[in-house]
Amino acid sequence: MKRFLIATAALVAALALGIPTAGAVDTPPRYYVALGDSLATGAQPAPSGQLAHLRAANGTNRGYVDVLYSLAREQIPDLQVRNFGCGGESTTSMIVGGFGFDYPCGYGNTSQLSEAVAFLEAHAGRIAFVTIDIGANDVFTGNAGAIAVNLPVILEQVRAAVGPGVPIVAMNYYDPFVAPIWFATHDLAAVAAQAAATAALNDFLESIYASAGVPVVDVEATFGVSDLTLVDGVPLNVVRACQWTWICTNGDIHANDAGYAVIADTFADLLLAP
Numbered sequence: 001m002k003r004f005l006i007a008t009a010a011l012v013a014a015l016a017l018g019i020p021t022a023g024a025v026d027t028p029p030r031y032y033v034a035l036g037d038s039l040a041t042g043a044q045p046a047p048s049g050q051l052a053h054l055r056a057a058n059g060t061n062r063g064y065v066d067v068l069y070s071l072a073r074e075q076i077p078d079l080q081v082r083n084f085g086c087g088g089e090s091t092t093s094m095i096v097g098g099f100g101f102d103y104p105c106g107y108g109n110t111s112q113l114s115e116a117v118a119f120l121e122a123h124a125g126r127i128a129f130v131t132i133d134i135g136a137n138d139v140f141t142g143n144a145g146a147i148a149v150n151l152p153v154i155l156e157q158v159r160a161a162v163g164p165g166v167p168i169v170a171m172n173y174y175d176p177f178v179a180p181i182w183f184a185t186h187d188l189a190a191v192a193a194q195a196a197a198t199a200a201l202n203d204f205l206e207s208i209y210a211s212a213g214v215p216v217v218d219v220e221a222t223f224g225v226s227d228l229t230l231v232d233g234v235p236l237n238v239v240r241a242c243q244w245t246w247i248c249t250n251g252d253i254h255a256n257d258a259g260y261a262v263i264a265d266t267f268a269d270l271l272l273a274p
Contacts, residue, residue, distance in 0.1 A: 029080045030126050032072055034065040035094070035116050035158070036133040039171075040085025042066055042260060045252040059087060062257055065131065067264035071272060076128055084116040090137040091150035113154055120161035129167040129271055130158060132214075135205050136173055144201070148208065155212040169271055170209045170216045171263065172202035174223035174255070175237065176247040182238045183248075188228055191235055195226045217266045223259075 034040050042063020060066075069081040086093075088101035089112060097111030107115065120127055134154070135147050158168060175198040178191050185191075202220050209216050220226075223244065227236040244259030246252035255263060 027078065028126055029078045030076055030128045031119075031123055032065075032069055032079055032081045032128055033116060033120060033130045034081065034083045034085055034132070035112060035130070035154075036085040037089045037137055038085070038087035038254060039063065039133050039136075039263070040065055040083060040131075041087050043087050043254045044256060045246055045250055045254070059085065062260060064255070064260045064263035064267065067261050068131070068267050068271075071264065071268050072128070075272060079128060082119055084112050084119075086112050088137060089134065090141060090143065090146070091134055091154060092138070092143065092146050094134060094154060095150055113157060117157050117161045120158065124163070127162050127166050129169065130162060131169050131171070131267060132158070133171045133173075135201070139201060144204075147204065151205070151208045152212060155209070155214055159212065167271060168214050169267060170205070170214050171267065172205055172216055172218060172220045173198060174219050174241070174245070174259075174263075175225045176241045176245045176253040178225070178235070179238045179241040179245075179247045180251075182235060188235065191238065192226075192228060195228075195237055198225055215270060217270050219263055219266055222262055222266045 038059065040063065041059025042061065042065060043059045044062065065081065065083050065085065069079070073079050086102060086105035086107060088099070089105075093099040093102060093107075094112045097107040097109070097114070102108055102111070105112065120130075132154075135144075135151065138144050138147050138150075155168070162168065175195055177198075178194050181187075181194050182191050199220065202225075206216050223240045224236045229236045231239050242248035244262060245255050
């Protein structure tokens with residue numbers, strides 16, 4: 001898959017603004033804009049706002065967005081991050097807002113999408129790249145069919161706001177649920193069935209992203225979601241779920257620091273020049 005070079009996007013942004021590409025003084029910053037659910041906020045099993053320098057309403061400052069931002073700043077020193085992610089967000093709530101979890105995020109009377117679009121439009125020519133993860137909560141709430149209706153709308157509005165030259169990159173999902181299934185049953189077939197369900201969801205999401213021309217970083221492959229290779233008697237997908245999420249230590253499905261770092265690295269492999 002063709003790599004998106006942030007340096008190229010930055011140059012396009014500078015030219016769009018008429019900013020000299022060398023020797024510039026007091027140039028405005030460029031932005032990494034993130035949209036998504038609790039993974040975008042860096043949610044971990046700690047009270048909201050417990051960690052310093054919070055960049056999303058109900059997460060931490062240690063998610064994949066934050067790690068990717070740090071990596072990208074090595075190439076774009078003046079880069080800033082604007083994280084619109086909101087824990088609990090579905091494709092429906094991202095568009096319409098007003099759900100209970102939207103209020104702590106500041107989207108009670110508006111929505112994540114409308115706020116993000118307004119920011120993107122207000123900072124035209126200064127957006128380096130956009131990332132998005134969304135859809136898991138539609139499945140968790142039994143409304144997976146809404147993804148097919150809502151996700152194209154979300155992507156269309158984001159693309160219209162940033163224009164054709166700015167990279168928009170999505171991610172598919174890992175699967176923490178293979179771990180409790182394995183430890184409860186030690187049944188490879190049951191683990192494989194769960195992994196297959198996640199792979200099917202990811203295929204569904206990827207087809208929508210592909211139709212919108214949005215590349216998807218393969219977090220599913222990074223976590224080895226479908227890899228049943230036994231490592232000391234435990235399937236590799238279970239090993240990685242335990243290693244990179246909180247599922248095996250306290251039952252929380254979110255990534256830990258190590259997990260968010262490997263997600264960020266998966267984004268960086270696509271977005272950042274070697």
